[in-house]
Amino acid sequence: MAWxxxxxxxxxxxxxxxxxxxxxxxHRLARVDMNGDEGASWAAASAPTVRQVAxxxxxxxxxxxxxxxxxxxxxxxxxxDSLFAMRAMSATLGVIAIFLLFVAVREIWRSLASxxxxxxxxxxxxxxxxxxxLYATNLDMVLSDRTIRMYPLxxxxxxxxxxxxxxxxRRGGILNYAGVAIFTAAMFAANFTSVFLIAAEGVWLGWLLxxxxxxxxxxxxxxxxxxxxxxxxxxxxxxxxxxxxxxxxRAVSMGMIDWxxxxxxWWPYTTLKDSxxxxxxxxxFVALAVFGVWRKxxxxxxxxxxxxxxxxxxxxxxxxxxxxxxxxxxxxxVFISFVGMFAFAAIGAASxxxxxxRMALVVLVLYLSVGPVRYQVAHPYEAAWRDAIxxxxxxxxxxxKVAIYPYYNINVVRFYMPPERRxxxxxxDDKCGQAPALILTGRDMIPKQELATMEACYPRLVAAFKxxxxxxx
Numbered sequence: 064m065a066w067x068x069x070x071x072x073x074x075x076x077x078x079x080x081x082x083x084x085x086x087x088x089x090h091r092l093a094r095v096d097m098n099g100d101e102g103a104s105w106a107a108a109s110a111p112t113v114r115q116v117a118x119x120x121x122x123x124x125x126x127x128x129x130x131x132x133x134x135x136x137x138x139x140x141x142x143x144d145s146l147f148a149m150r151a152m153s154a155t156l157g158v159i160a161i162f163l164l165f166v167a168v169r170e171i172w173r174s175l176a177s178x179x180x181x182x183x184x185x186x187x188x189x190x191x192x193x194x195x196x197l198y199a200t201n202l203d204m205v206l207s208d209r210t211i212r213m214y215p216l217x218x219x220x221x222x223x224x225x226x227x228x229x230x231x232x233r234r235g236g237i238l239n240y241a242g243v244a245i246f247t248a249a250m251f252a253a254n255f256t257s258v259f260l261i262a263a264e265g266v267w268l269g270w271l272l273x274x275x276x277x278x279x280x281x282x283x284x285x286x287x288x289x290x291x292x293x294x295x296x297x298x299x300x301x302x303x304x305x306x307x308x309x310x311x312x313r314a315v316s317m318g319m320i321d322w323x324x325x326x327x328x329w330w331p332y333t334t335l336k337d338s339x340x341x342x343x344x345x346x347x348f349v350a351l352a353v354f355g356v357w358r359k360x361x362x363x364x365x366x367x368x369x370x371x372x373x374x375x376x377x378x379x380x381x382x383x384x385x386x387x388x389x390x391x392x393x394x395x396x397v398f399i400s401f402v403g404m405f406a407f408a409a410i411g412a413a414s415x416x417x418x419x420x421r422m423a424l425v426v427l428v429l430y431l432s433v434g435p436v437r438y439q440v441a442h443p444y445e446a447a448w449r450d451a452i453x454x455x456x457x458x459x460x461x462x463x464k465v466a467i468y469p470y471y472n473i474n475v476v477r478f479y480m481p482p483e484r485r486x487x488x489x490x491x492d493d494k495c496g497q498a499p500a501l502i503l504t505g506r507d508m509i510p511k512q513e514l515a516t517m518e519a520c521y522p523r524l525v526a527a528f529k530x531x532x533x534x535x536x
Contacts (some may be wrong), residue, residue, distance in 0.1 A: 069188070069403050070185060070420065072189065072192075072421065073144070073185075073188040073192040074401070075526065076192035076195075076196060077162070077165050077191070079196065079425075080165075080195040080198075081158060081161055081195070081198075081199070083098075083199055083205050083429070084157065084195075084198070084205075085158045086159055087199070087205045087433070088153075088157050088158060088174045088205060088208045088434055089154050090149050090440060091440070091441075092109065092150045092154060093150065093255060093413075094147070094208060094440075095443045095450040096445055096447060096449050096475075097211070097448060098210075099209040099471045099472040100210070100212055100477035101210060101475070101519055102473070103123040103124045103147075103471075104124070104132060104135060104149075104213070105149065105211060105478055106119060106135040106212045106474040106477070107119040107136075107405070108132045108133075108135035108138075108149075109118035109136070109139060109144055109172075110136070113136060114268070116128040116129055116136045117133070117399040120132045120291050123463070124477040127213070127253070128253070128255075128303060129252075130213075130216070130236060131212075131213030131217075131253055131254075132213075132255050134291065135149065135152060136210070142460055148260065148425075150209055150211055152211075153208050153209065153210055153211060153212065153214075153215045153216075154208055154209060154215075156216055156219050157205075157208025157209075157215045157218075158208075158524070160204075160219050160222060160510040161223035162195065163196045164195050164198050164222055164402060164405070165188075165192055165194065165220055166191065167225045167229075167404050168194045168409060169185060169187035169190070169352040170225075170226050170230055170387075170411075171187065171261065171369060171406070172187030172190060172191075172363065172366050173187050173233075174229040174230055174232060174233035174283070175233065175363075175365045175366040175369055176359075176363040177362050177363070177364075178362045179359075181364075186359075186363070186413055186414075188261050188414070189413035189421075190406070190413035191409070192409075193412040194409035196425065196428060196429075197348075197405035197428065198406060200400060200433055200436060201338070201405070202432070202435060202522050203338050203394065203395075203441060204401070204402075205436050206439065206440075207398065212253050214254065214296070214398060215296075215515075216219050217250055217254040217257060217398075218398060218399070219400070220250035220253050220257070221244045221250045221399050221402075222402075223242070223249075223510075224247055225260075225373070226242070227240075227241075227242030228264060228289055228292075230235065231243055231285065231288055232286075233284060235288055237309045239292075240288055240291070240292040240526040241292075241399060243292035244292045244293075244299065244481075245299075246296070247261065247292070247293055247295075247296025247299075248250075248299040252303075256381075257394070257399075258380075259376070259380045259381055259397065259399065260373075260399050262377065263306060263373055263375075263376035263377055263399075266372055267376075268286050268290050268293075270368075271284055271286045271402075272286055273508050283367070293519070296484045306394075312370050315442055316519060319512055322390065323386060323390045324390055329379035329380065330382065331375075331379065331400075333521060334378070334397065335400070335404055338394060340435050341431050341432070341435065343431060344428070344432065344464075347427070348404060348433075349408075350411070350412075351407075351408040352404075352410070354414060354415075355367065355410035355411030355412075355414045356411075360412035363410070366410075366504060367407070370407050370410065373399070374403030374404050375403075377398070377399050377493060378397055381397055381420060410451055410515040412424050426519040445529070445530070446504060446528070446529055447528040448479060448531065449479055449487050450477050451502055451528045452476055452502070454525065454526055455476075455500045455502055455533055456480070456484070456499040458533070458535060459487070459499055461484070461497070462497055463487065464488070464496070464497065464499075465480075465486045465487060465488050465489070465498055465501075466491035466501040466502070467488060467490065467501070467502045468501065468502075468503050468504075468513075468517055469492070469505060469507075471492040472502075472504055473490060476502060478486045491520070496520075499535060500521075500525070501517065501521040501533070502532075503521075503531055503532045503533075504532075506529060517534070518534075520536070521534035522534075523534055524534040
């Protein structure tokens, strides 16, 4: 019967993933107060001109290019800079990424598997739909897509680049090569951590070159054309690379990433496990990946190898950077590996022949994923900025200054202040200054000597809110 067909099941599952994913990303989107990272994005994107956006981004968020802030700048021009409106851009990109993951997995199977075209399309669509569901309901992905940051834009660019990359290997064509180059530049401009996906694709192309020596099936895939397209994408950004390098050096020298600590060598395993949010679900993913490799070893070995490289190499590359240069082991920097894991598990789910068992897998994923996501969205652990800033406004008459420490959160306070009072929000450095009120955050992370200085300048605790203190003289 038609309703039991693989294609029908895949399309319905994709629709379910998009609907549930959209609900999780847009539900009460402005409930949680803005955080310091979001404040940096707002400060840059709300500048009057694109040139000023790029300049502010270079200082407020060093080491990154301004693509996301420019896109958000244009979004604000249309929809305004309310908290909901700005987060809605990320949520919208997150929903688009759900669909793009479906397309990416489908294209990987159609381009790299050795099955007949109709069978490869059927398997790819089913695996893509399962991958879309896993992405749509993953806690880390949902929380990222509800935040005013560049990661959803980067993910869309990453997935589009993967789509054109695998198409270029099988089919070639100027359109596919152009897509690889354009989206390689776009994903790197969205966030420098996309370099780890480029590293994975470089390893993959190297593996293909070796495969050509012993005439393996993967050796028939193009290497030179996709490799040149990757290089062209990087070349597009050459005029900006020097500035980005200087900005990154400044960030490191200023200690802006010192909060990232060296992790043990088993960090790739623990971060993948933690990214699922459920030990049970993680081991289900592992079992599905193993099952998929076993079932598709003959017809889909090359496709599964590509997905394995997609998942593993970014994790190993960031570990190499961390041990050789500076610690960078932060989960958001390897989101692309998480998505590779979803694709790997989805191949196993697509290898299940029984429609009843496939439906049982869908129900199990929803049961183990959606509840924790909804709970986390309803019970966030974020600072109560609005309450603290409202009190600080009452303590400081018009014309008086409000001090903030540490400086990184200054743009959050400015966002919630009336426009005419934003210039009155100042950094509380090692001097007491004249501001009658101080908003203090991160007590557990501030060095004791600096905390003692703050308390000496502002000895009176006016009120303590969630993760924030308002202090007076």
